[in-house]
């Protein structure tokens with residue numbers, strides 16, 4: 001059973017997404033937006049370490065390999081972890097729009113169980129933009145880029161300013177980012193006018 005709620009259907013006046021002229025070239029590794037991110041950061045031992053690459057258009061591919069720390073049932077990936085992988089792949093589309101956006105809504109279909117050790121091959125694409133609202137879809141295939149679809153998601157991301165994080169994030173982590181030129185450079189690469 002699958003379907004998309006009305007909240008994820010773009011309005012009639014939605015625009016076709018536009019790849020930012022300074023977006024990473026197709027095939028380029030996008031890198032982590034934050035070292036401590038559970039989805040893409042290298043600094044989280046049990047994180048997903050998702051690696052995303054720009055594709056053509058406003059789309060990307062990404063991979064993550066299910067680790068023992070990601071189990072729900074014995075030997076199988078936790079559904080929330082798989083949703084996190086889809087969320088992270090969708091969030092990485094920010095690099096191609098050069099916009100900072102956060103997940104407003106994420107609807108996930110779990111179609112196949114995903115064993116530990118499996119590499120999930122993800123694809124994510126922006127389908128429409130309406131003001132601050134960014135509509136996107138993602139799929140995760142098991143074993144190979146053309147393997148069977150195990151998970152898929154429809155999502156709405158909402159554009160925010162850097163202030164969103166400064167206002168809501170715990171001060172210690174925000175300050176650590178502000179003190180780290182490398183982290184600030186990553187934020188600037190995401191947003192044209194930070």
Ligand SMILES: CCCCCCCC/C=C\CCCCCCCC(=O)SCCNC(=O)CCNC(=O)[C@H](O)C(C)(C)COP(=O)(O)OP(=O)(O)OC[C@H]1O[C@@H](n2cnc3c(N)ncnc32)[C@H](O)[C@@H]1OP(=O)(O)O
Nearest residue numbers: 007033087088091102103104105133158162165177178187
């Ligand atoms: C110097 C230090 C700097 C640090 C900088 C760090 C940079 C980091 C870089 C990159 C980060 C990327 C991270 C990616 C990680 C993967 C993605 C995630 O997991 S993100 C985390 C999970 N998501 C949240 O935590 C959002 C929590 N929610 C909110 O903050 C708000 O609800 C927010 C921003 C989503 C919307 O709040 P509003 O007050 O700004 O805007 P309103 O007016 O409510 O919504 C705007 C439009 O969107 C629709 N909308 C909002 N939420 C919706 C929903 N759930 N379903 C349907 N529509 C929704 C509304 O109906 C409205 O539409 P109409 O303009 O009226 O047509």
